[in-house]
Amino acid sequence: MAAAARLLVKSAAFNSSVSAVCGRVRAPTAGTSLIRLSPSCSLRLKTQTRHAAHFTFYSDPVSTKYGPTTKMNLFQSVTSALDHTLASDPTAVIFGEDVAFGGVFRCTVGLRDKYGKDRVFNTPLCEQGIVGFGIGAATAGATAIAEIQFADYIFPAFDQIVNEAAKYRYRSGNHYDCGTLTIRAPWGCVGHGSIYHSQSPEAFFAHSPGLKVVVPRGPVQAKGLLLSCIADKNPCIFFEPKILYRAAVEQVPTEAYHLPLSQADIVQEGSDLTMVAWGTQVHVLKEVANMAQDKLGLSCELIDLQTILPWDIETVCKSVVKTGRLLISHEAPVTGGFAAEISTTVQEECFLNLEAPITRVCGYDTPFPHIFEPFYIPDKWKCFEAIKRMINY
Amino acid sequence: MVAVRNMQRLWGLGVSAIRQHAALKTSRVVQQKAFRLNAAHCQQSYDSSMEKPQFPGASAEFVDHLEFIQPNVISGIPVYRVMDRQGQIINPSEDPQLSKDTVLNFYQKMTLLNTMDRILYESQRQGRISFYMTNYGEEGTHIGSAAALNSDDLVFGQYREAGVLMYRGFPLDLFMAQCYGNADDVGKGRQMPVHYGCKEHHFVTISSPLATQIPQVAGAAYAIKRENSNRVVVCYFGEGAASEGDAHAGFNFSATLECPIIFFCRNNGYAISTPTHEQYRGDGIAARGPGYGMLSIRVDGNDVFAVYNATKEARRRAVAENQPFLIEAMTYRIGHHSTSDDSSAYRSVDEVNYWDKQDHPISRLRHYMSARGWWGEDEERAWRKQSRKLVMEAFEKAERRLKPNLELIFTDVYDEMTPGLTKQRESMMRHLQQYKEHYPVDLYEK
Numbered sequence: 001m002a003a004a005a006r007l008l009v010k011s012a013a014f015n016s017s018v019s020a021v022c023g024r025v026r027a028p029t030a031g032t033s034l035i036r037l038s039p040s041c042s043l044r045l046k047t048q049t050r051h052a053a054h055f056t057f058y059s060d061p062v063s064t065k066y067g068p069t070t071k072m073n074l075f076q077s078v079t080s081a082l083d084h085t086l087a088s089d090p091t092a093v094i095f096g097e098d099v100a101f102g103g104v105f106r107c108t109v110g111l112r113d114k115y116g117k118d119r120v121f122n123t124p125l126c127e128q129g130i131v132g133f134g135i136g137a138a139t140a141g142a143t144a145i146a147e148i149q150f151a152d153y154i155f156p157a158f159d160q161i162v163n164e165a166a167k168y169r170y171r172s173g174n175h176y177d178c179g180t181l182t183i184r185a186p187w188g189c190v191g192h193g194s195i196y197h198s199q200s201p202e203a204f205f206a207h208s209p210g211l212k213v214v215v216p217r218g219p220v221q222a223k224g225l226l227l228s229c230i231a232d233k234n235p236c237i238f239f240e241p242k243i244l245y246r247a248a249v250e251q252v253p254t255e256a257y258h259l260p261l262s263q264a265d266i267v268q269e270g271s272d273l274t275m276v277a278w279g280t281q282v283h284v285l286k287e288v289a290n291m292a293q294d295k296l297g298l299s300c301e302l303i304d305l306q307t308i309l310p311w312d313i314e315t316v317c318k319s320v321v322k323t324g325r326l327l328i329s330h331e332a333p334v335t336g337g338f339a340a341e342i343s344t345t346v347q348e349e350c351f352l353n354l355e356a357p358i359t360r361v362c363g364y365d366t367p368f369p370h371i372f373e374p375f376y377i378p379d380k381w382k383c384f385e386a387i388k389r390m391i392n393y
Numbered sequence: 394m395v396a397v398r399n400m401q402r403l404w405g406l407g408v409s410a411i412r413q414h415a416a417l418k419t420s421r422v423v424q425q426k427a428f429r430l431n432a433a434h435c436q437q438s439y440d441s442s443m444e445k446p447q448f449p450g451a452s453a454e455f456v457d458h459l460e461f462i463q464p465n466v467i468s469g470i471p472v473y474r475v476m477d478r479q480g481q482i483i484n485p486s487e488d489p490q491l492s493k494d495t496v497l498n499f500y501q502k503m504t505l506l507n508t509m510d511r512i513l514y515e516s517q518r519q520g521r522i523s524f525y526m527t528n529y530g531e532e533g534t535h536i537g538s539a540a541a542l543n544s545d546d547l548v549f550g551q552y553r554e555a556g557v558l559m560y561r562g563f564p565l566d567l568f569m570a571q572c573y574g575n576a577d578d579v580g581k582g583r584q585m586p587v588h589y590g591c592k593e594h595h596f597v598t599i600s601s602p603l604a605t606q607i608p609q610v611a612g613a614a615y616a617i618k619r620e621n622s623n624r625v626v627v628c629y630f631g632e633g634a635a636s637e638g639d640a641h642a643g644f645n646f647s648a649t650l651e652c653p654i655i656f657f658c659r660n661n662g663y664a665i666s667t668p669t670h671e672q673y674r675g676d677g678i679a680a681r682g683p684g685y686g687m688l689s690i691r692v693d694g695n696d697v698f699a700v701y702n703a704t705k706e707a708r709r710r711a712v713a714e715n716q717p718f719l720i721e722a723m724t725y726r727i728g729h730h731s732t733s734d735d736s737s738a739y740r741s742v743d744e745v746n747y748w749d750k751q752d753h754p755i756s757r758l759r760h761y762m763s764a765r766g767w768w769g770e771d772e773e774r775a776w777r778k779q780s781r782k783l784v785m786e787a788f789e790k791a792e793r794r795l796k797p798n799l800e801l802i803f804t805d806v807y808d809e810m811t812p813g814l815t816k817q818r819e820s821m822m823r824h825l826q827q828y829k830e831h832y833p834v835d836l837y838e839k
Contacts, residue, residue, distance in 0.1 A: 091616070093615075093619070118619060121650070123646060123649070123650070124642075124645045124646060124649055126642045126645065128638055129608045129639070129642030129643065129646045131608075132605065132607070132609045132611070132612065132643065133608050133609070133615070133642075133650075135608075135609045135612060136608065136609030136610055136611060136612025136613035136615075136616070137612035137613060137616040138612070139597060139609065139613055140547065140614075140616035140617055140626075141616060141620075142612075142616035142619070144612065144616075159605065159639075160608070163600070163605065164600065164602065164605050167600070169805045169806070169807075169808070170805045171580065171583055171584050171598060171600060172579075172580060172590050172597075173579050173580040173581040173590075173598075173805065174581075174804075175579055175580075175598060176592065176597055176598050179808060210807065212807075233807075234808055262811070310807075310811040310812075
């Protein structure tokens, strides 16, 4: 019963976030209309709702490169990737907290019924156990897909990930490895997730040789990159921007396909300035690129890094050589964030091409706050202002 | 129904009730039945008219007086023993009746390990290898358990289980190669000494972080269960490592996910300098097993036959029933924790001497063999000489060998070299060309 309560709390939190964040996509829920408020109260509520939507999802242009497509949101595209994996690989298993009934974010709905309870199952509530279990299953030859319920709760498994998974192949001289392990975790801010339902911990893992860390920006990338992570011969952490689970809807190929890891995606070409982001922040920067075009007449090149480790140095540096300016933006705190790594590398590689200091627009060096979220996140206005300063440098 | 309730109550009240049964077999049967009843209870339908607890979290009766469950640490889970300290079989029905060849092999593997330990320990004292950990006093736990396994059962260890690899035929050359980190080392010289591993012998490479292997075992056993290959996974760890969170994770996952595992705890009384009374306050590690719904037993770790019997039966049932078993082997760490430790700083020489001279797994097995006329002074002298020669040959060969190629710093981080790593390798090689006189490049293979 305790487990059910925990689950209700979490899914309830998520549902309300969906209605708040995706007001444009979904009609107000019945629950909202039942609450009668004084006019001044409802005004305040509206104000809050508007601030919560800090981005607009830009769907990818429909491509038939991988065959026919279906409309999917991000959680459905994840389910689709998992479905393909279970269908094609008899050793593949999916496990974690509450995945059996479909997961608190609905990513595993229907899979247990389709593939059996020995392949899609709940574990005890213990993250170090989940990752340790996944490493062992992978070592013994199974394809192990572990779920950590929120990226915020991956830290109990930090030792298993950093000391064990990342070093398994190296330390055994390639006699043993856990390359068939993939760890999925909901990631990033969600409007009101506060300290432990909002974190972006990718930089902690970026310091760990042996791991791959991947973040998709939408349903098409989620499916293709997740399938690549699962197929990759190295332990991968796949962070799913939970704010996009329902908000991001686009045409996704129905068949299995792979998008390459360690390859950044140039979302929009430009000549005046390079912008790098990943996950939800790509959509924020897309809007910033439009604002910069409209208000400043600037042509921005937008790169979705996609893989944090090992990252695509070549694509980013090539772009900066062309534009001479670089802005990097992520939700995670600035100090020790992955933007620092990108910035240093580009500075080393493109020193003669840089016409302005590289700029980082990131979260502040605080825990992720609840009621202050609209002020905390590196939103489009903060990024836009940074661009203005870079251009006038 | 009354009988059923009593049985459940017995289970609920914990091991203290079970322990009152003097005969070990009886308690085994009781535990097993209780386990099954517990599982069956999940099927019961909800009925509020019965004056019976309906909580989903436990199957138990109400009780109308306040009583805390008392841990029984004074009279703990008994220690299963087959032969006494003079090598006499105590209860003939428990005698595994192993053949002379098998027993001689046990003895030779235990003593060969002991000889290797002495030579490598000395070599560390002379600075020839950087680090070493001996197995003194725990040879019986390794050989007895390894012998009861199939050779393809997957083993995850901690670091003091070299005897398992020895039993499986891992060559002396490769033990030495690992400790020297030379070009023959299967681990490519990347880990500290005694971090052995071997794919061929199904022995997963040792890593230093304690207890991390315990939840991994659950996953490996789960995968093996799905393969239907009639294999078991064995997990060794010390009583100190059992305090890690990963031990809790591993035990619980193994039970709830019904994995064919033998958890083998070497309780040798110390975790470096920390004695067990600073490690835990319950009845050792074995007493924790029933709390996880795991069949558990405590054995005399200096009695190779007791270890063998317990492991053999646990293996049989783990594979047949897809459930984990916990064996706690009581023993004593006769040597220092490692070559970086002087154990006289925290324990008396008398204490160590007692275990070394009066209750040692090797001498106990020798008594058993002597009593049967299988082994005498002559055989002992000849074998000592021969085993020392074997070890010294491997030792000298390992010492002469070059270290691995420097490129191996960069491989196996990922399955393929990344562009970043390729660049770093080239950078190092360029640097070495210019500054090679400042590095020991001649010791490494070209």
